Amino acid sequence: MKKRSRFIEVKCKDCENQQVIFNKVSNDVECRICGRTLAKPTGGLAELKSKVVDEVD
Numbered sequence: 541m542k543k544r545s546r547f548i549e550v551k552c553k554d555c556e557n558q559q560v561i562f563n564k565v566s567n568d569v570e571c572r573i574c575g576r577t578l579a580k581p582t583g584g585l586a587e588l589k590s591k592v593v594d595e596v597d
C-alpha cells in the first residue's frame with residue numbers, strides 16, 4: 541500500500557492551538573500562535589512534534 545499525502549489536524553502541546561498541516565513537509569512547521577515546532581521534514585512523512593487530533597481526507 542502506498543502512503544498517501546494528506547492533511548492532518550494537530551494540537552500544539554504548549555498552547556493547545558489546533559492547526560491543519562500537511563503530513564509531508566519540506567520545512568519545519570511552527571505553531572502559528574506560540575512558534576513551537578509542530579512537524580519536521582524527514583524526506584518522507586513529517587516527523588510530528590505535536591499530537592494528532594484528526595486526519596482530514
Ligand SMILES: [Zn+2]
Pocket residue numbers: 552553554555556557571572573574575576
Ligand atoms: Zn502553540
